[in-house]
Amino acid sequence: MKKESLYLKIAKVMEEQIASKTLKLGDKLPSIRTVQKLYNVSLTTVKQAYLELESKSLIEPRAKSGYFVSKASMRKFPLPSVTALKTSAQTKDPEDLISKVFNTLTNDQITQFSLGVPDKSLLPIxxxxxxxxxxxxxxxxxxxxxxxxxxxxxxxxxxxxxxxxxxxxxxxxxxxxxxxxxxxxxxxxxxxxxxxxxxxxxxxxxxxxxxxxxxxxxxxxxxxxxxxxxxxxxxxxxxxxxxxxxxxxxxxxxxxxxxxxxxxxxxxxxxxxxxxxxxxxxxxxxxxxxxxxxxxxxxxxxxxxxxxxxxxxxxxxxxxxxxxxxxxxxxxxxxxxxxxxxxxxxxxxxxxxxxxxxxxxRYDHHLRTIRSKLYTNCLKYQGAIEAYFPHNTKISQPQGGFMLWLELDQKIDTAELYDRALQQNISYAPGRVFSQYNQYNNCMRLNFALGWNTKLENDLKRLGKIVKAAI
CATH class of the missing domain: 3.40.640.10 (Type I PLP-dependent aspartate aminotransferase-like (Major domain))
Structure with a gap:
């Protein structure tokens, strides 16, 4: 077998074990050397297999402790769709929609899931x-x-x-x-x-x-x-x-x-x-x-x-x-x-x-702190969305950064839904603004670089209710 197919084969076996709950949330995976001996492959091949699982957020490394089954592996909702290549469709820039979202940025009463910046509570001001x-x-x-x-x-x-x-x-x-x-x-x-x-x-x-x-x-x-x-x-x-x-x-x-x-x-x-x-x-x-x-x-x-x-x-x-x-x-x-x-x-x-x-x-220390908070926030957001949004919601699985992409029921237009959310002091980025074409109308982007608290969870719950009511 080729080296590439070997590491993918090992990764697939472990992925199936996680899916079948043979490997459960928080379980420690066998060490790299143990897997090397088991499959009679190189250390590099095993490391590639673990990197493949890590890239899917199925496992996570812990300093000096090895690899463990991650919380993200327990997710219920599927990934968003991949669109087809378009080279000739008519373009139309959604500038009015972008302006509408940006006009809310100075209002402190609005929960800014739409912002593309980290909350000041996460910064070393x-x-x-x-x-x-x-x-x-x-x-x-x-x-x-x-x-x-x-x-x-x-x-x-x-x-x-x-x-x-x-x-x-x-x-x-x-x-x-x-x-x-x-x-x-x-x-x-x-x-x-x-x-x-x-x-x-x-x-x-x-x-x-x-x-x-x-x-x-x-x-x-x-x-x-x-x-x-x-x-x-x-x-x-x-x-x-x-x-x-x-x-x-x-x-x-x-x-x-x-x-x-x-x-x-x-x-x-x-x-x-x-x-x-x-x-x-x-x-x-x-x-x-x-x-x-x-x-x-x-x-x-x-x-x-x-x-x-x-x-x-x-x-x-x-x-x-x-x-x-x-x-x-x-x-x-x-x-x-x-x-x-x-x-x-x-x-x-x-x-x-x-x-x-x-x-x-100081930057290195700050990055370690903010990365930890962002990862925790990401898991909490995903959990809240799985709890409060419709069951046919699709959700991205970011491996870093602080953006979540949601794909909702085809009946939903998030640009139209935006006004209803804003009436409840909730702002998000409608999917339509992320393309020059008339697509992603049933999608939205949420920023999870905010300070997590009960109010934030309730806002996600209210946003989920607004989405459910639109179906």
């Missing part, structure tokens, strides 16, 4: 405030001078040190700072496309990316995306000759929460390198993993410099600081010229605060 005071006192000009166009040296150096998933291949000279990840993506698209060009994106896709593409006069091809393994590589192959660029969230996409397996990332980079197609990789959720290790970005497999790796601290640390970056590969000079035209430089103060936070271990 006091420590960041101390950092601001310290930086202002330390800087001779108080942060009032222009930075170099490429960005703050301390921040670029800290990001390069932090990019350990790239196995030390990045230096501070490879990085350009930006005003958040969206600004990085905008600059990247400006640098490598011209009006009329075609860009491949996920489907469903974060609506901000759709809006950027439209504003630049570009055409988008939505690639079918699996809720666990991400974009369909075969679908990309079909449209490769037509593409001028790709823009994907490889780790914990928004809104599905899926993660491309490492082999898929390698193959995607290989395919795009062959055609010299730039890949704009949005990796701002990469540090919010639920597994044992941070997944590598596509940039880790980029030898030709075609991957433009974008990140920020907006989803983990300080959304309002607007501190982001890009490692643009061979397009660096184009990005620097773009930045000079648009912003001249990014503000010194917040870049220094974030650099200091990254440098002295």
């Amino acid at each position: 006091a420590k960041l405030n101390k950092g601001v005071i310290s930086v202002v006192q330390r800087l001779a000009d108080g942060g009032t001078s222009y930075e170099p166009v490429q960005g703050n040296l301390n921040l670029r150096r800290s990001i390069a040190k932090w990019s350990y998933v790239l196995e030390g291949t990045l230096t501070e000279d490879d990085i350009v700072t930006t005003s958040g990840a969206m600004n990085a993506i905008f600059n990247c698209l400006m640098a490598v496309t011209k009006p009329g060009d075609t860009v491949a994106i996920e489907s469903p896709v974060y609506f901000g990316i759709l809006q950027i593409i439209k504003s630049l006069g570009l055409k988008a091809i939505e690639i079918p995306t699996h809720p666990i393994t991400g974009v369909d590589l075969e679908a990309i192959k079909k449209v490769l000759p037509r593409l001028n660029a790709c823009c994907f969230i490889s780790n914990f996409s928004n809104p599905l929460g899926c993660m491309m397996p490492e082999e898929h990332k390698k193959e995607l980079v290989r395919m795009l390198t062959e055609y010299d197609i730039p890949l704009i990789e949005d990796d701002l959720y990469g540090n919010l993993f639920f597994g044992a290790t941070r997944p590598k970005p596509c940039k880790a497999f980029d030898e030709a410099g075609i991957v433009m790796w974008c990140g920020s601290v907006s989803k983990t640390l300080a959304p309002g600081y607007r501190v982001g970056w890009v490692a643009p590969g061979k397009y660096k000079e184009k990005i620097i010229r773009q930045k000079l035209l648009q912003t001249i430089s990014t503000p010194t103060l917040y870049q220094e605060v974030i650099a200091d936070f990254l440098e002295h271990g």
